[in-house]
Amino acid sequence: MDANTIKKALMAGPKDLNDLALATGLKRKQLASLLRASPEIELVQGLWVLKEVPPTNEALSQVNAAPKKVQEVEPGIRLRDQLKKERSLKQQQRQHLSSVSGDLIPNQPLPSVTGIRDALRLEAEAIPKKIRFQILKREKVDAFWVLTIKPNDAVNTTIDESLEGAKAWWPRQDGVHGQADILAVIPEEQQIHLRFCTAQPPEKEETIYIYLPRYIDAIIEIWRSSWAERCIQSLRQARAQTEKSEDIDVNPDSFPTLRKGQKAIFHQLGWPISFLWGPPGSGKTYTLGALLASLMVQYPEKKILLLSSTNTAVDLALVSVDNALSQLISEHSPYAAAANIARNRTIRLGNNFRAGHFTGREHLIPAADKKLLDELRQLELEEPSKEDIKNYAFWREARDTLRKKIKAHSLLLLKNNQLSAQTTTRAAFTFEELQQVNYDLIVFDEASQVGIPHALALMPLGKHCLFAGDYKQLAPICISKTPLAREWIGQSMFKYYRKSAEWCCLLDEQSRMAEPISQLISNIFYDGLLRVAEDAQSSCEWRTTRESVANKSPIKILSVSEDFKWSQKYNGPIRHESALALAKFLASISADERNNCVVLTPFRAQRALIKNVLKKEGMGKLNVSTIHRSQGSEYDTVLFDPVDGRHNFFQFQRSLINVALSRAKARLVITLSDADCEEATFKKIRFLTLERPDHSSVTTLTDLQLQANPDQWVGKAVHFRGVTGVFKGCLNQQAIFIDLETGEERKFVI
Secondary structure, three states: HEEEHHHHHHHOOOEEEHHHHHHHOOHHHHHHHHHHHHEEEEEOOEEEEOOOOOOOHHHHHHHHHHOOOOOOOOOOOOOOHHHHHHHHHHHHHHHHHHHHOOOOOOOOOOOOOHHHHHHHHHHHHHHHOOEEEEEEEEEOOEEEEEEEEEEEOOOOOOOOHHHHEEEEOOOOOOOOOOOEEEEEEEEEHOEEEEEEOOOOOOOOOOOOOOOOOOOHHHHHHHHHHOHHHHHHHHHHHHHHOOOOOOOOOOOOOOOOOOOOOHHHHOOOOOEEEEEEEOOOOOOHHHHHHHHHHHHHHHHOOOOOOEEOOHHHHHHHHHHHHHHHHHHHHHOOOOOOOHHHHHOOOOOEOOOOOOOOHHOOOHHHHOHHHHHHHHHHHHHOOOOOOOOHHHHHHHHHHHHHHHHHHHHHHHHHHHHHOOOOEEEEHHHOHHHHHHOOOOOEEEEEEOHHOOHHHHHHHHHHHHHEEEEEEOOOOOOOOOOOOOOOHHHHOOOOOHHHHOOOOEEEEEOOOEOOOOOOHHHHHHHEEEEEOEEEHHHOOOHHHHHHHHHHHHHOEEEEEEEEOOOOOOOOOOOOOHHHHHHHHHHHHHHHHHHHHHHEEEEEOOOOOHHHHHHHHHHOOOOOOEEEEEHHOOOOOEEEEEEEOOOOOOOOOHHHHHHHHHHHHEEEEEEEEEEEEEOOOHHHHHHHHHHHHOOOOOOOEEEEEOOHHHHHHHHHHHHEEEEEEEEEEEEEEEEEEEEEEOOOOHHHOOEEOO
């Protein structure tokens, strides 16, 4: 009876030992003994779950006895037509499967408060508090110091822009230690620029320490509080919801250029949680801007908190909302007056915005908030020694008073405006102010980059929550290697996305990438779901602008033979041959074409090397970036150098490759070596781009024909058991094909 009680409790979802004891009424010791003894229950990531029940022998025999349906095709059918037919059939099968099984991602276990706290603790332990650098050279320039440095720690650290804004510290023999702010970082020169130095920096060969911001601490504090239980409860209630909790139905008609798929999300905001899955180029940011502008004018009493993981993403999302409101005003829509009011009730909080994004939109930036922050920054520079008790007391009182003013001003802004936009990091640090505002909708843009603890901590601030992003692109950053931290911090709320659910919307049309690039990315990363939008296909201008850049070669592979090597100078993996190959290609195209291109690489060391190579070739101003910094951008030409295709993060984060390739509008250039193509994704890319046979027709191959003379068909494109592919040969009574659509290896027992 106890075993049945336990299984019944676990049918509602995985539970830790404490939750299971409460659900069953059993004592922990007795419960633990029963759990360990049960063959139907297992422990996964600290949670007890029911094992999947294998099919019975009878069910298996029925499946094996069922006749296999082989799709017959006419001999000589065009390969392109055959692939389109198969792609359509596969899409129908996926849709049918979704309607039956429900989940694109299977039902996932709910986190526990203990599990999240432990994951955050493990992540905090993995994040270094300070990094030690050795000074190679120092130079004073006016009031600033320029230091050439190299890492002097076991921690794998690269000198890049992520260090900007951090604090530098160094010891002194007189006991009055020095400190400064890092004003700028020049990665290719391995330089940092210091400002506000309280003492002369160390000399050559001496050590300087850089203290990294501890952004995780604010989230840890939230999960240590009683709010943590509310976070778990809000997710539990949302998952159990079978209908809208509020009748919110936004009319999309003010934006007639929206596609059918984009309009779908306008009707789903009444659910506790809704998802907008926007693959690259599908117009997610435009859709989000039109959606929030429409909500603001049609429901002016609704308060919205717009969040994203980076300052750039916040800027672009907010500008999209402002553009949409401006459109309503300029086109004299019925909502023009309401849109004008809404524009002046929209603000960007935080001081790390890019001013260029807000040219002509100064109303979005609260000037008084910036002034107070500048005063506080200046006051902190004037901090006296604590040994000077009287002056330190006066200083401390002035600082605390100014902080209270900033807090009060921020709270006033939050309460008086309809839409407030800020980063998720700032939201965690200003959590107490946000708790005092009753939000109707919390929006996470680029939600795939926000870890579950961060998202869950902020989600209960509103009645409804919208997660917009693409979980097949960049995932949340997780430093810890422990399974528990990766399970929660390394995953986003898209873990709970269900394709067939009414509250989940997919944008399956894109208008960024030329057809060959789109097809490559769709087949490798999106199961063939992503396609070029009809309005783009029918636009002569859209096609012409891409064809003029690509010159009929939208995808180009630059083959290299050199393997990567570790560079002490750049403190990371580099590959000289690919850097030179990219420089040669860039030199072969016009200056105008180079103005709208980017070079992407996953390694900061290779980025620094490429910048130096281009600088020597007179192309030092070209945009060279890491993949993480490129998400959300687009360019006519993208050059991608994986450097080390066998690296672990390519195997576990295929999303990095997706992000890099999908930035391209017209032309994609990739450097690949044989070693790179040992990784499955790069192998598929090379096959689909270089090795796929260019056959105008394909022959249907039967089992009897294959068994009679398999060698006859090796290397030929054939149609076999519903798959069109290149036959590679037979091994262990299996026929092996390379699917011409996806580049994947397919095996059939013969």
